[in-house]
Amino acid sequence: MSQMTAVNDQGGFWSFLRxxxxxxxxxxxxxxxxxxxxxxxxxxxxxxxxxxGLGSVTNLSQEYPWGFWIGFDVVTGVAFAGGAYTxxxxxxxxxxxxxxxxxxxxxxxxxxxxxxxxxALALDLGRPWNIINPIIGNDFGFNxxxxxxxxxxxxxxLTELLEFSPVVAEWxxxxxxxxxxxxxTLAAVIFGVTLSSLHQSGLGALYLMAxxxxxxxxxxxxxxxxxxxxxxxxxxxxxxxxxxISHRVFKDQIDPxxxxxxxxIVIGLAKGAAxxxxxxxxxxxxxxxxxxQWTLVRGGWGAWYLLEIIGLVLIPCFMYAYGVRHxxxxxxxxxxxxxxxxxxxxxxxxxxxxxxxxxxxxxYPSWQEIVVTMMVVxxxxxxxxxxxxxxxxxxxxHELPSEKQEKTVRPPVAASx
Amino acid sequence: METYSYVNIFxxxxxxxxxxxxxxxxxxxxxxxxxxxxxxx
Numbered sequence: 001m002s003q004m005t006a007v008n009d010q011g012g013f014w015s016f017l018r019x020x021x022x023x024x025x026x027x028x029x030x031x032x033x034x035x036x037x038x039x040x041x042x043x044x045x046x047x048x049x050x051x052x053g054l055g056s057v058t059n060l061s062q063e064y065p066w067g068f069w070i071g072f073d074v075v076t077g078v079a080f081a082g083g084a085y086t087x088x089x090x091x092x093x094x095x096x097x098x099x100x101x102x103x104x105x106x107x108x109x110x111x112x113x114x115x116x117x118x119x120a121l122a123l124d125l126g127r128p129w130n131i132i133n134p135i136i137g138n139d140f141g142f143n144x145x146x147x148x149x150x151x152x153x154x155x156x157x158l159t160e161l162l163e164f165s166p167v168v169a170e171w172x173x174x175x176x177x178x179x180x181x182x183x184x185t186l187a188a189v190i191f192g193v194t195l196s197s198l199h200q201s202g203l204g205a206l207y208l209m210a211x212x213x214x215x216x217x218x219x220x221x222x223x224x225x226x227x228x229x230x231x232x233x234x235x236x237x238x239x240x241x242x243x244x245i246s247h248r249v250f251k252d253q254i255d256p257x258x259x260x261x262x263x264x265i266v267i268g269l270a271k272g273a274a275x276x277x278x279x280x281x282x283x284x285x286x287x288x289x290x291x292x293q294w295t296l297v298r299g300g301w302g303a304w305y306l307l308e309i310i311g312l313v314l315i316p317c318f319m320y321a322y323g324v325r326h327x328x329x330x331x332x333x334x335x336x337x338x339x340x341x342x343x344x345x346x347x348x349x350x351x352x353x354x355x356x357x358x359x360x361x362x363x364y365p366s367w368q369e370i371v372v373t374m375m376v377v378x379x380x381x382x383x384x385x386x387x388x389x390x391x392x393x394x395x396x397x398h399e400l401p402s403e404k405q406e407k408t409v410r411p412p413v414a415a416s417x
Numbered sequence: 418m419e420t421y422s423y424v425n426i427f428x429x430x431x432x433x434x435x436x437x438x439x440x441x442x443x444x445x446x447x448x449x450x451x452x453x454x455x456x457x458x
Contacts, residue, residue: 271451278447282440289432324451 016172024389035378042375045368046123054126057368063356068365069124071351072373075203076344077117079227082235084110084160085196086272092189102265104167104393105246106239108384111160116380118153123372145205152199159192171391201228207350215354217296217305220287223350229283233276234343236269240336246394249385253394263329270320270332273339277317284309301357308349312342 049057060067087106090096122128134140134150141147162184169178204227211219220226247254247262288294296302319335322328352363388394 274451275448278444282436282444285440286433286436289436290429292429321447321451325453 020390031381035382038371038374038378039382042372042378045372045375049123049368049372050128054124057366057372059363059366059369060124061363063359063361064363066124066351066355067363068352068369068373069120071348072344073117073120073376074124075351076347077113077120078200078203079231079234079343079347080238080340081110081113081117082196082200082231083239084113084163084235085193086232086235087239088163088189089193090272092186093193096268098261098268099265101261102239102243104164105243105388107160107163108167108387108393109238109242111157111164112380112384114153114157114160116376116383118157120373120376121153145202145208149199149202149206152195152202156192156195156199159188159195162188163192167391167393196231197228200231201225203227204350210355213356214350215301215357216291217293217301218346218350218354220291222283222287226280226283229276229280230343230346233273233280233339236273236276237336237339237343240266240269240273240332241340244333244336246388250388250394253388255395263327266329266332267324267327270335271324273336274317274320274324277313277320277339281309281313281317284313301354304349304353308342308345312338312345316342 045057054060058067058069083106087099087103091099091103122131125131131150132138134147135154162181165181166178166185169175169181201224204223204225207214207219207223208221243262243266297306316335316338319331319338323330323332323335352365356363
């Protein structure tokens, strides 16, 4: 039964929505059993955070105003969402149709990452109601990097929503709305790629003024470029990792033909990631040489730096290359996990671990900060799963009625769009 | 107190040129390695 008929039979938008909100599949799954208590505990902590202030649940202080929520949720989460602009650029601008089957899932992932991870920024504001200030230009430095980043987050969320909107229109059986929204996709992609390249580097630029605070092995005037280039392979690795899980969890949703083509897609993504990592490694080596950082490599910080650069950039880069050449999907999957760990380590090094590295009192995230982060990740997965089970994200788009049919049997939802 | 130290760009220039040339040569080989099929076709 098509979606449109389903909408029509149930006589209206609200009954359709009610039917869609009902849980589907097994309730007592391992993920649900783990994630529900985390989400409930996280919500409880957030109540305390918003009633008693940041200091009641976090270890943040005047010396460490930005902690785990910024370092992991925002800075790392946005890098992981880089796959959306990379893939939409490849498909809609470079016309690489091979990657079309993963566009919807990738854009949805990117959209949810921004909504949840960038949205987690609000948790870290001492006066969260002031979050509107950069948008309305109230008492805000127009040439500050944070001004750019906040505007870009907002605009990019709207752009990704526009890129994903044809899927929602399809779900609602709104043929005309889908046609109009689909015609806007190319413009949205161009705008989205521009925004992404600027705010991915902008996130790095936030740390430019922290030169005396960041360990010299991680500080560079080129942090914005490092952030931009690393967001490319972070995003591609995230697609490989997330796609591998999705193809197991949502295997009923995927056309069997697509299962076969997914291996080719993974190899193509791995190739892109390998080249981006190779270039990134060269950039880092050049800065290492230019700043004569070999004098800093001795000791614990040096070993930590080498673990990041060699263990979690160069080695996964060669693993990707080996996996591509020998069509070894297993090695590519392991490389994607190592790469993601490398991105987490790099972003946390700059924002938390190597930040105020020589301070007498160090910052460690409280258990509440970690639980809230786990809550944000779990909630994002819940919403992703809800959408994938209901909307044509992984499965083939269902046939929408022709315009003639639409005039005669017009669903109330379509009429309202 | 913030102390800015300006790096003498000529001090490491020779090494940087060398690294750049190595990178460009290696990039060509790396891309060729990725494009050619391996043994397990």
